[in-house]
Amino acid sequence: MAPILQHSLLLSVTVATATAIQIPFLSFPTSHDQAPIDVAKPETKPLVDSSELQDLISGDRLMARAKKLYEIAKLGEPEFNHPTRVIGSDGHLATLAYIHDTILALGDYYTLSNQSFPAVSGNVYEYRLVLGDEVLKSAAPMGLTPATKNKQPVHGDLVLVDNEGCEQSDFPKDFPKGGIAFIKRGICPFGTKSTNAYKAGASVAVVYNYEKDPVQGTLGNDLSEHHVATFGLSGAEAAPFIKKLEKKEKVDGIAYIDADVNIIRTANIIAQTTLGDPENCVMLGAHSDSVAEGPGINDDGSGTISLLEVATQLTKFNVSNCVRFAWWAGEEEGLLGSDYYVYSLPEADNKKIRLFMDYDMMASPNFAYQIYNATNARNPTGSEELRDLYIDWYEQQGLNYTFIPFDGRSDYDGFIRNGIPGGGIATGAEGIKTKEEQKVFGGKAGDWYDPCYHQLCDDVGNLNMTAFVVNTKLIAHSVATYARSFKGFPERTDAALAGMYEAETKYHGGRVFW
Numbered sequence: 293m294a295p296i297l298q299h300s301l302l303l304s305v306t307v308a309t310a311t312a313i314q315i316p317f318l319s320f321p322t323s324h325d326q327a328p329i330d331v332a333k334p335e336t337k338p339l340v341d342s343s344e345l346q347d348l349i350s351g352d353r354l355m356a357r358a359k360k361l362y363e364i365a366k367l368g369e370p371e372f373n374h375p376t377r378v379i380g381s382d383g384h385l386a387t388l389a390y391i392h393d394t395i396l397a398l399g400d401y402y403t404l405s406n407q408s409f410p411a412v413s414g415n416v417y418e419y420r421l422v423l424g425d426e427v428l429k430s431a432a433p434m435g436l437t438p439a440t441k442n443k444q445p446v447h448g449d450l451v452l453v454d455n456e457g458c459e460q461s462d463f464p465k466d467f468p469k470g471g472i473a474f475i476k477r478g479i480c481p482f483g484t485k486s487t488n489a490y491k492a493g494a495s496v497a498v499v500y501n502y503e504k505d506p507v508q509g510t511l512g513n514d515l516s517e518h519h520v521a522t523f524g525l526s527g528a529e530a531a532p533f534i535k536k537l538e539k540k541e542k543v544d545g546i547a548y549i550d551a552d553v554n555i556i557r558t559a560n561i562i563a564q565t566t567l568g569d570p571e572n573c574v575m576l577g578a579h580s581d582s583v584a585e586g587p588g589i590n591d592d593g594s595g596t597i598s599l600l601e602v603a604t605q606l607t608k609f610n611v612s613n614c615v616r617f618a619w620w621a622g623e624e625e626g627l628l629g630s631d632y633y634v635y636s637l638p639e640a641d642n643k644k645i646r647l648f649m650d651y652d653m654m655a656s657p658n659f660a661y662q663i664y665n666a667t668n669a670r671n672p673t674g675s676e677e678l679r680d681l682y683i684d685w686y687e688q689q690g691l692n693y694t695f696i697p698f699d700g701r702s703d704y705d706g707f708i709r710n711g712i713p714g715g716g717i718a719t720g721a722e723g724i725k726t727k728e729e730q731k732v733f734g735g736k737a738g739d740w741y742d743p744c745y746h747q748l749c750d751d752v753g754n755l756n757m758t759a760f761v762v763n764t765k766l767i768a769h770s771v772a773t774y775a776r777s778f779k780g781f782p783e784r785t786d787a788a789l790a791g792m793y794e795a796e797t798k799y800h801g802g803r804v805f806w
């Protein structure tokens with residue numbers, strides 16, 4: 293799950309990675325090709341049944357996989373000094389191998405493919421911003437920022453930029469070479485401001501908020517732009533400096549960012565049943581990667597494991613409709629893998645996906661049973677029928693549930709934008725549990741749903757196994773229901789509503805671009 297950022301604006305996102313290079317699916321032989329052909333007596337399997345599939349979900353098996361995933365995350369230690377499964381790390385490569393090998397071991401039940409794609413990956417190691425003689429506590433390097441020159445502190449005059457720094461003419465003609473551009477947030481993406489600062493001759497850009505709060509943004513992954521080292525700063529800390537600069541008082545500063553930006557290749561893994569109608573598929577996904585800060589056993593180790601376990605148990609059954617599982621990479625960098633997948637799907641293949649179900653964070657320790665409020669009014673038709681399937685199931689189990697905004701924070705986003713109905717469930721990230729929710733779900737009001745969200749402590753102990761089992765059974769139910777029949781589920785219609793979703797959706801993954 294990508295983080296909530298309060299004061300974000302509407303985004304218009306260009307998915308550079310999805311359009312730049314198109315790589316066909318890499319299919320490769322499964323054990324199918326080697327298996328002896330038993331013409332005489334083909335094995336028959338019973339048609340999948342929801343309660344039978346749910347009964348095969350066990351907490352012990354989920355926990356065993358969680359422990360395995362933590363061991364895998366430890367492979368990230370030599371490079372990161374702690375366990376992680378961030379894209380590009382050995383922990384993520386081993387996660388991909390684990391998913392791949394698990395599905396491969398299921399024989400010819402699935403057709404397995406890797407979809408390789410380019411991703412931009414950035415790491416910030418150290419940073420500091422001093423203006424006048426003040427160390428600025430709210431200063432936060434933007435995602436994908438380059439380092440300051442030679443990865444050394446740079447010294448320069450602070451220069452107030454006119455308007456929002458979205459036009460080159462907002463920068464003074466006599467901008468001092470190597471100065472620190474002080475730019476107001478708003479109107480255009482942070483990446484544009486940083487590029488304009490570079491062109492003006494600045495060594496550093498500081499984007500201050502128009503509100504008191506800090507800004508945690510990203511410069512975005514458009515590599516055609518040339519950026520300078522860029523910080524976000526709270527409006528509160530910026531205010532006294534704006535005053536001084538407006539009074540033409542001189543302010544100088546020292547800025548330091550040690551960071552890397554790299555283009556790497558990573559991969560989505562897709563597994564599709566060989567049985568079932570390939571023209572009508574139910575698709576579901578979880579993301580295989582974590583953030584750099586920790587092992588990501590809940591985010592989204594939990595969804596990754598739920599899908600592996602449901603995929604494993606499903607092999608005992610026949611299906612009427614095809615089932616397609618996806619493990620996305622680069623979710624934490626901005627939904628890179630799922631975007632790449634959906635935006636490169638030919639129209640005919642898009643139409644074969646009847647719906648997409650997103651499973652990101654299934655076992656938060658201070659959980660709520662959250663259902664995305666995906667309605668047909670705002671989303672492709674069918675999204676609401678899926679939402680109602682989750683509602684009905686929780687009600688049948690005598691469990692409480694709550695609606696959460698369907699606002700683009702996870703991998704369903706590209707599907708909705710491309711006219712494919714979608715929805716999903718979650719158990720909560722860095723949001724705060726309310727008193728009302730404590731009454732309804734237990735746990736602790738006032739704390740985050742996942743107090744270890746995006747941190748080192750997102751380990752095996754960060755899973756609530758009750759929630760994990762409940763939600764994996766619900767995933768099994770969703771797969772079994774649609775694998776068995778799409779009776780009563782709307783046909784695919786044209787993507788007339790995608791524009792409306794786009795206009796109202798706040799996020800595209802985690803960080804704000806503006």
Ligand SMILES: *[C@@H]1O[C@H](CO)[C@@H](O)[C@H](O)[C@H]1NC(C)=O
Pocket residue numbers: 335336337338567610611
């Ligand atoms: C699955 O069901 C289809 C349609 O009824 C049938 O043709 C096929 O033989 C079945 N396959 C298995 C493995 O049971």
Ligand SMILES: *[C@@H]1O[C@H](CO)[C@@H](O)[C@H](O)[C@H]1NC(C)=O
Pocket residue numbers: 318319320385388389390392406559
């Ligand atoms: C697909 O990815 C897995 C896991 O990284 C790897 O083991 C396998 O060799 C890859 N296959 C192809 C054809 O690239």
Ligand SMILES: *[C@@H]1O[C@H](CO)[C@@H](O)[C@H](O)[C@H]1NC(C)=O
Pocket residue numbers: 665667669670695
């Ligand atoms: C769900 O979304 C619809 C709009 O599509 C809105 O009218 C409704 O109030 C939302 N419900 C909740 C509980 O957020």
Ligand SMILES: *[C@@H]1O[C@H](CO)[C@@H](O)[C@H](O)[C@H]1NC(C)=O
Pocket residue numbers: 690691692731732733
């Ligand atoms: C559901 O919420 C009610 C309070 O509204 C609570 O009394 C009940 O115990 C909850 N049910 C479960 C299964 O937690």
Ligand SMILES: *[C@@H]1O[C@H](CO)[C@@H](O)[C@H](O)[C@H]1NC(C)=O
Pocket residue numbers: 657733734735755756757758759
């Ligand atoms: C998981 O949640 C349930 C229900 O709220 C609670 O009873 C249990 O103690 C929790 N388990 C852990 C390990 O936190």
